[in-house]
Amino acid sequence: MECCGLKFNYFTSSIGKKQIMTVSAFLLISFSIVHMIGNILMYVGPKYFNLYAYTLTANPLLPLAELVLASFFVVHILLAIILVVENYLARPQKYYMKVNTGKGASFASATMPWTGAIMLVFLIFHLLHFRFGTIYTTSYDGKEMRDLYRLMIEFFAQPAYLVWYVATMIAFAFHLGHGIQSIFQTVGINYSKYTPCINKLCLLLSLVLSVMFSAYPIWSYVKGLQ
């Protein structure tokens, strides 16, 4: 990227990397919202939930959509690793005593790399369990399709998985609690008139997402008991 006759790469600059990471974060959150809304169908019934999954997977564009989504994850994770390493190197001699003032850094902001790493482990297992997991089949109106509903009920019948999912959703809440607000600041939206309100809405969104995503396994577990 050239600007004003000066050669300097936007994509390797500190701000550029953060802004690309922010865009990937925005797209991943948008995906999470869609995922969250789609999952509500499990409350409606196995048929609707399975049909929804079937409709998605039957779409010929699915592989492309999956590839695009995977690339958002890869970009977000790779940039996170680069930035964390660079930031670590920016202070070779650590402080003997360093305290946060309480007016800036929060638990959520300070643990971003850790909650991110937890989410990554979660993501891998989540894909292994559901995307590439056991294939049960069922048929509705003569159409054979994957019975994801059954897989889910069986999966969450094991309390260890239930606890693991809910625990990662707490990490998710913290990650998003700092992350969503950060998107606005990183693209340059910070105005005293709107920012307090934006920040509250961001917190609300992260809470809604994590509570909803925790509710599904809990609900499945309870269903499985019946």
Added chain:
Amino acid sequence: MSNMNGHEHNGNGNGEMTLFLKIWRQKCCSEKGKMCEYTVKGISPDISFLEMLDILNQDLIKRGEEPVVFDHDCREGICGACSLVINGIPHGPEVLTTTCQLHMRKFKDGDTIVIEPFRAKAFPVIRDLMVDRVALDEIITSGGYISANTGAAPEANSIPVRQENAELSMDAAACVGCGACVAACNNASAMLFVGAKVSHLGLLPQGEIEGRERVYNMVKKMDELGFGNCTNEAECEAVCPKGIKLSNIARLNRQFALSSFLKKDDGGLKQEWN
């Protein structure tokens, strides 16, 4: 009245204090440093933090030891030369205050005070508590100026400036370049400092002309010098003695993206700075 440590304290605010100091001592950049312990007695709550260190140094000199080296100049909170991380916070526990304006009444008799230099790769230790902050000057040299010849004091109102921009620019201009923002940042990022400079200059008509190049060049220099990447934690804003706001970093982010993707002569497209 005596406190838990058994030191006398008369409780009227004039009592002299005994303090236990843990100070970073380091001969030079290439040598390893360590925390050393000292005790200072008879400290009046009315003196400043740096005067307390002066007293310690007098003691050390009398004992034939090396005095503790630290940075300072104006001692009235306007030059940005003083530094120090005091009990884990750059410029110490008092908000909107430089180290030189911090007074001993903020501490209690018998307190232990940990004193360290500002730490960042871009701020190598020169000796003890003194660090080399020339990196900030290098960032300024890369774009923190205006080259428009503004001549003598112009006729007031000949160049209209929006009141809002004038205020924002003046607020940003309060930055004294102390580097506490870098020291406080968990990533040793200099974004608040750079944000303050590009806002201060770019918000006014004389500085707006080279606004884009300035943002570009200053960020480039900042990256080259090994400062970290901002993660929007706002510790910088919390410790800044001049109250520089995080919105200056947002402006920097915004202007950097615009500078990267828009050409200079973009058909009269006006840069919206505020």
